Amino acid sequence: xxxxxxxxxxxxxxxxxxxxxxxxxxxxxxxxxxxxxxxxxxxxxxxxxxxxxxxxxxxxxxxxxxxxxxxxxxxxxxxxxxxxxxxxxxxxxxxxxxxxxxxxxxxx
Amino acid sequence: xxxxxxxxxxxxxxxxxxxxxxxxxxxxxxxxxxxxxxxxxxxxxxxxxxxxxxxxxxxxxxxxxxxxxxxxxxxxxxxxxxxxxxxxxxxxxxxxxxxxxxxxxxxxxxxxxxxxxxxxxxxxxxxxxxxxxxxxxxxxxxxxxxxxxxxxxxxxxxxxxxxxxxxxxxxxxxxxxxxxxxxxxxxxxxxxxxxxxxxxxxxxxxxxxxxxxxxxxxxxxxxxxxxxxxxxxxxxxxxxxxxxxxxxxxxxxxxxxxxxxxxxxxxxxxxx
Numbered sequence: 243x244x245x246x247x248x249x250x251x252x253x254x255x256x257x258x259x260x261x262x263x264x265x266x267x268x269x270x271x272x273x274x275x276x277x278x279x280x281x282x283x284x285x286x287x288x289x290x291x292x293x294x295x296x297x298x299x300x301x302x303x304x305x306x307x308x309x310x311x312x313x314x315x316x317x318x319x320x321x322x323x324x325x326x327x328x329x330x331x332x333x334x335x336x337x338x339x340x341x342x343x344x345x346x347x348x349x350x
Numbered sequence: 351x352x353x354x355x356x357x358x359x360x361x362x363x364x365x366x367x368x369x370x371x372x373x374x375x376x377x378x379x380x381x382x383x384x385x386x387x388x389x390x391x392x393x394x395x396x397x398x399x400x401x402x403x404x405x406x407x408x409x410x411x412x413x414x415x416x417x418x419x420x421x422x423x424x425x426x427x428x429x430x431x432x433x434x435x436x437x438x439x440x441x442x443x444x445x446x447x448x449x450x451x452x453x454x455x456x457x458x459x460x461x462x463x464x465x466x467x468x469x470x471x472x473x474x475x476x477x478x479x480x481x482x483x484x485x486x487x488x489x490x491x492x493x494x495x496x497x498x499x500x501x502x503x504x505x506x507x508x509x510x511x512x513x514x515x516x517x518x519x520x521x522x523x524x525x526x527x528x529x530x531x532x533x534x535x536x537x538x539x540x541x542x543x544x545x546x547x548x549x550x551x552x553x554x555x556x557x558x559x560x561x562x563x564x565x566x567x568x569x570x571x572x573x574x575x576x577x578x579x580x581x582x583x584x585x586x587x588x589x590x591x592x593x594x595x596x597x598x599x600x601x602x603x604x605x606x607x608x609x610x611x612x613x614x615x616x617x618x619x620x621x622x
Contacts, residue, residue: 246412249407249411249412250411250412250413253407253411256407256408256430257408257409257430257470295540300407300498300499301538301539301540301580302406302407302498302538302539303406303407304539305363305539306430306431306432309431309432309435310432315367315368319541319543322540322541323541326541336500336575336580337539337540337580338540339540339541339542340537340540340542340545340579341541341542341545345541346544347542347543347544347545347608348543348544348608348609348611349544349608349609350371350543350544350609
């Protein structure tokens with residue numbers, strides 16, 4: 243489990259414009275610098291927000307990555323629901339979903 | 351001089367990011383009350399505004415997570431979020447390193463705070479400032495309580511931090527305004543976004559308004575997580591303001607606004 247490094251990569255990405263440019267231009271090189279599983283690398287590479295959510299990435303970190311990927315808010319929420327549906331409940335952390343898969347609390 | 355203003359408000363990013371999706375009948379009174387708070391802060395003529403926020407991995411990460419941190423720089427930058435997403439323009443925000451250093455020196459007599467000579471504001475500070483100091487003409491002293499990365503700062507220590515703020519501020523010649531930003535119950539950045547436990551919020555705000563230390567520090571983290579979500583951990587910021595101000599609180603506005611993902615709150619507290 244390398245959730246720590248998965249979140250560390252996203253933390254750096256979220257706060258450093260240079261890291262964002264590098265993630266776009268040399269994604270594989272960035273991914274190689276962190277102690278990640280293949281599953282985590284693939285989720286980052288494919289902007290799989292639903293999978294990252296299930297892997298336990300803190301929502302405060304993940305929502306920035308979603309914005310960075312150009313994912314609109316409603317789509318971000320849906321991707322997390324879809325991730326839970328496809329991969330099961332959140333595996334770590336305190337951002338587990340408590341509402342139903344079809345429940346849209348704020349209408350989104 | 352001393353502490354000249356104490357208040358609390360919400361800081362959820364949706365407050366600005368999703369402004370256009372909110373019902374104006376709910377949104378606009380909330381914005382108006384934030385503007386009333388702006389006027390109250392200005393009327394207090396502060397030399398600096400200390401913002402005790404629940405930082406969300408904008409600056410501090412689990413490689414070295416402080417229970418408390420206070421900024422000590424002449425300027426900061428924010429918001430860290432995508433500007434188009436948060437709908438707040440990134441900019442430089444004035445600080446006062448000398449004042450921070452003297453305040454932190456006082457705080458350290460009572461609480462082991464970390465200090466930071468650089469700080470990127472995230473929505474926890476940038477959203478309140480967007481409404482409260484829209485011209486960015488008041489030096490800011492940012493502070494963070496760890497409400498995100500367990501083990502969290504205990505509630506009684508958040509209280510002690512507030513007391514230390516009061517003592518340190520009272521020992522300075524400058525006029526310090528203080529706001530705490532955060533919670534109350536919410537499940538932010540999850541599929542639950544928009545879920546709000548209004549009964550829990552109102553009960554908490556009652557405890558806060560009475561400035562009932564025992565009642566405010568009695569929650570276990572498990573209870574808060576169950577009843578108020580991971581966002582509920584941010585009550586620590588409200589506790590620190592209550593401890594610093596010492597008087598009674600007045601909730602000037604409270605309304606659940608699901609699209610903003612929080613029970614939107616504006617409150618002031620008398621300083622005694």
